[in-house]
Amino acid sequence: MDFQHSARAQQYIKKIKKFIDEKIRPVEMQYFQEVHQRNNGQDWSKWSVSPLVKELKEQAKAEGLWNLFLPDTEHGQGLSTIEYAPLAEEMGKSFLAPEIFNCNAPDTGNMEVLHKYGTAEQKDTWLTPLLKGEIRSAFCMTEPDVASSDATNMQATAIVEGDEIVINGTKWWSSGIGHPDCKVIIFMGLSDASANRHSQHSMVLVPADTEGVTIERMLPVFGEYDEPYGHGEVSFKNVRVPLSNMILGKGRGFEIAQGRLGPGRIHHCMRCIGAAEYVLKLLIERSLSRVAFGKPIINLGGNRERIADFRIAIDQARLLTLYAAWKLDTMGALGAMTEISEIKVVAPNVLQQVCDEAIQIHGGAGVSNDFPFTAFFAVARCIRIADGPDAVHRGLITRFELLKYPNSK
Ligand SMILES: Cc1cc2nc3c(=O)[nH]c(=O)nc-3n(C[C@H](O)[C@H](O)[C@H](O)COP(=O)(O)OP(=O)(O)OC[C@H]3O[C@@H](n4cnc5c(N)ncnc54)[C@H](O)[C@@H]3O)c2cc1C
Incomplete structure (x- = not known):
């Protein structure tokens, strides 16, 4: 069993990290504040896309960091699900990054549908401009x-x-x-x-x-x-x-819906894991630098143990998700059904718990918009509902588990 990412994936991880750190992270907080102020409560039809986003998308395209989710070599970068998974993790650390790399939901799922099932005419009319990032x-x-x-x-x-x-x-x-x-x-x-x-x-x-x-x-x-x-x-x-x-x-809608959700769920989960890593980093930095009752917050109460528990939970979630990605690549969506349901329960729940603790460690600041925790919390909470609620996935896992027991009916 080789736990290394492929050489190709490693190269992309490096490039994506650099792009996010240097080009996206410094501007994204201000970007979302502006978008929020400009649009909140206004007529949505009057929105326009920020020139900043257009510019960043052009730069990402020029660097080959574009349509990475699509396994196809002609329209994507030819990455398998397991190769793309760690890239989705990096993108998950930022709210803006997935769009900048043309890798954001729901467009990725829609592009996959058109790519897999569309006619030549449907592809010309809709897939081509979606792949170029011209339309959503x-x-x-x-x-x-x-x-x-x-x-x-x-x-x-x-x-x-x-x-x-x-x-x-x-x-x-x-x-x-x-x-x-x-x-x-x-x-x-x-x-x-x-x-x-x-x-x-x-x-x-x-x-x-x-x-x-x-x-x-x-x-x-x-x-x-x-x-x-x-x-x-x-x-x-x-x-x-x-x-x-x-x-x-x-x-044939149901058949398409099933085909659409396999890779999409892996992407969601890996983004959750990336977000959880980022939130844990902020949590640790805060707890090291802020002092209460004469000690850094990390040394108060059970905070050190909680950090260990999150490290364990994130690593478990990542390994399980990569396993699901590997199964999807090797056995198809049907062969990976149980594992996809497992990660769909695990990954957003881990993110939700890390966010909750990061909010706690940050005190009042944690629930403000000065930090990304409430936004990541909302993402986690929503993903626990969207693309199949937790309870539905748990039901499926149990159904498959009970197949091993002939008397279970
Ligand atoms: C932020 C966000 C974005 C979304 N984006 C999209 C989108 O782009 N397109 C789209 O079509 N939809 C989208 N959805 C919708 C999402 O996929 C649905 O909300 C989801 O499928 C659940 O459907 P429902 O809301 O009707 O809940 P219901 O089907 O009414 O289920 C409600 C609850 O009932 C319980 N339940 C249901 N079935 C079972 C079961 N078998 N066993 C045990 N308990 C069960 C669960 O607790 C479940 O959460 C989005 C949702 C959110 C929150």
Whole structure:
């Protein structure tokens, strides 16, 4: 068993670290403060992309730090999931870095879908500009009226009528929909309620400016709008798109949804681990430098032990996630199902716990926006819900575990 990253991955890790330290870290705090002040509570349609982000993206592209998530050599850098995982970890230490390297959700998942399942025309129209970073996208599956952790529950419709698809319904938690460059939506809707449970839904490409598509509101997360991407509630009223916008084929939405989530979950988890590392670093620095009752805070109460516990938890989470990545690369999404569910529970929970303790160690400063802890906490808390809540993943793990026991039914 070789625990080293490949030579190629090591080179990218070095370059990404340098880029983040030198170009992103010094400007990101101010960038988010500006975006927040400029946009909070305003009409989202009036947003514009900061020239700073455009400039950083060009620099990243010029350095070959672009589309690293895509295993394909033509459009990505040809990295396997296990090679990309440590790069996602580095990106997770910054809120801005994933976008700068064109490696941010939900665009990565959407690009993977188009890359894997799109027709030549769909790729030309949407994948090419997404890969260039010229446009952004949203993924609309979750609905306010049904328990959306079960993808087969979706009620919004995508009905084929002649050479068109007619779309109706309401989606919410559509991440990225507020971005000024969001031009395309991947919509999952019910096409045939009489088909078997896993063949009822389809995925359809909907240009964001199609008549009948309305962003009803943006949803705050713990009171913050998560600018500049945001999460929206979107209504679709008699939206018509050509049949050629169907991805893969009618009734194949569930199949695509499963294919989309494997690598995406590894990326989320590795970013969580990177964030947890960064937060632990800040926690330690603070506890070493601040004195209370005559001692550095690190030497008070059980703080030293807590640091050890976080070191153990982060290292365990990383090893498990890399194992899941290896299984995904070697056995495909089906072969890695249990491990992907395991990390999806573990990694965001570790991040959440480290954030909670970092807040505690920082006292009042910890809950302010002078430090990134509340924002990372919100990320962790949301990832414990998005892409399958913890409870659903635990259910799957147990189901697979019990297969080993013939009497378990
Ligand atoms: C910040 C954020 C961003 C998101 N981005 C997107 C996006 O871009 N596109 C998109 O389509 N969706 C997105 N989502 C939605 C997310 O994927 C859903 O919220 C998630 O799938 C859960 O669906 P639900 O909210 O309907 O919860 P429900 O399905 O109503 O589940 C609620 C709770 O019920 C319990 N539960 C459900 N099933 C089980 C089970 N089998 N066993 C035990 N307990 C269970 C769990 O505690 C679960 O948390 C996002 C969500 C958040 C918070």
